[in-house]
Amino acid sequence: MDEQPRLMHSHTGVGMAGHPGLPQHMQEGTGGTDGDGRKQDIGDILQQIMTITDQSLDEAQARKHALNCHRMKPALFNVLCEIKEKTVLSIRGAQEEEPPDPQLMRLDNMLLAEGVSGPEKGGGSAAAAAAAAASGGAGADNSAEHSDYRAKLSQIRQIYHTELEKYEQACNEFTTHVMNLLREQSRTRPISPKEIERMVNIIHRKFSSIQMQLKQSTCEAVMILRSRFLDARRKRRNFNKQATEILNEYFYSHLSNPYPSEEAKEELAKKCAITVAQVSNWFGNKRIRYKKNIGKFQEEANMYAARTAVNAANASSHGSQANSPSTPNSAGETGSPCQKVLKEKE
DNA sequence: ACGAATGATTCATC
DNA sequence: GATGAATCATTCGT
Numbered sequence: 001m002d003e004q005p006r007l008m009h010s011h012t013g014v015g016m017a018g019h020p021g022l023p024q025h026m027q028e029g030t031g032g033t034d035g036d037g038r039k040q041d042i043g044d045i046l047q048q049i050m051t052i053t054d055q056s057l058d059e060a061q062a063r064k065h066a067l068n069c070h071r072m073k074p075a076l077f078n079v080l081c082e083i084k085e086k087t088v089l090s091i092r093g094a095q096e097e098e099p100p101d102p103q104l105m106r107l108d109n110m111l112l113a114e115g116v117s118g119p120e121k122g123g124g125s126a127a128a129a130a131a132a133a134a135s136g137g138a139g140a141d142n143s144a145e146h147s148d149y150r151a152k153l154s155q156i157r158q159i160y161h162t163e164l165e166k167y168e169q170a171c172n173e174f175t176t177h178v179m180n181l182l183r184e185q186s187r188t189r190p191i192s193p194k195e196i197e198r199m200v201n202i203i204h205r206k207f208s209s210i211q212m213q214l215k216q217s218t219c220e221a222v223m224i225l226r227s228r229f230l231d232a233r234r235k236r237r238n239f240n241k242q243a244t245e246i247l248n249e250y251f252y253s254h255l256s257n258p259y260p261s262e263e264a265k266e267e268l269a270k271k272c273a274i275t276v277a278q279v280s281n282w283f284g285n286k287r288i289r290y291k292k293n294i295g296k297f298q299e300e301a302n303m304y305a306a307r308t309a310v311n312a313a314n315a316s317s318h319g320s321q322a323n324s325p326s327t328p329n330s331a332g333e334t335g336s337p338c339q340k341v342l343k344e345k346e
Numbered sequence: 347a348c349g350a351a352t353g354a355t356t357c358a359t360c
Numbered sequence: 361g362a363t364g365a366a367t368c369a370t371t372c373g374t
Binding site: 236237239277278281282285289 | 351354
Binding site: 259 | 365
């Protein structure tokens with residue numbers, strides 16, 4: 001059964017010299033009494049093929065076997081090959097390689113960036129880490145938000161992966177099924193490997209469009225989660241008193257130039273248990289608010305200036321004592337803070 | 347409940 | 361990219 005002609009690439013040389021649509025070996029006996037018999041045979045075969053789907057499975061199986069063994073079957077197969085060759089030519093080139101879908105690429109990139117489709121990282125993600133860094137990471141109160149965010153994200157991630165796996169499995173199953181079907185059918189109708197390949201491509205395209213929907217909804221879910229998380233991030237917490245004092249001490253002891261260097265910011269951030277960005281924010285706000293209403297801040301300024309002066313005095317009286325906490329690396333500027341403050345105010 | 351204080355964000359400017 | 365200015369959103373004190 002398997003040695004009979006199968007795939008059409010082995011039939012490309014079939015001649016069509018005589019009657020169009022019929023191979024030579026089917027036209028040899030025209031005119032004779034045998035001709036009518038053959039026509040009858042072909043009619044029978046076609047009829048059987050047409051009705052094969054109406055039959056029960058067992059019956060169809062038996063009929064298929066009978067068809068395969070029919071003496072006219074190779075001839076009919078060749079005819080089908082010829083016709084197919086012509087139609088395939090017209091189909092060929094109609095569907096060429098298409099470039100990767102930009103939207104799909106966007107979705108893929110985003111899922112990767114959000115840590116949904118990337119390698120497993122124990123529930124954490126680049127996005128979560130970035131968000132954590134941006135949100136200040138000050139204290140334990142927002143770590144609860146982070147774990148909530150991470151839990152939700154990994155939930156999304158899990159759903160995404162199980163769904164994706166299901167799709168892939170279904171796609172593979174379906175592809176295998178179709179390929180088997182086509183291979184099976186290639187016994188009775190001409191199917192080239194290229195056609196099977198094309199069919200597989202079509203199936204994959206269909207499935208990837210379904211996948212795209214999954215990716216899209218996953219992206220939406222992540223965006224919603226993210227926006228909620230960002231909203232939560234906006235819930236600000238006041239710095240603790242100690243941190244505010246450290247920042248104020250630095251500010252008023254550097255009132256003539258309240259622009260901490262990057263190193264100073266890092267130092268302050270470390271002392272206050274906040275981020276450098278928060279230090280920058282604080283100084284930005286402080287400068288503008290101080291400038292806007294110097295009078296209002298006068299009392300505060302005097303208080304911190306006095307405190308700094310006392311610290312400086314203590315430091316000098318104790319000789320090689322450690323630096324004052326407010327002025328880690330700018331002892332020169334703390335000479336007369338009170339005067340400076342007053343000068344600034346005028 | 348209200349207004350002030352305050353940390354964060356956004357936009358323009360240099 | 362850092363900063364100023366305006367603004368938003370929340371917290372705090374009353």
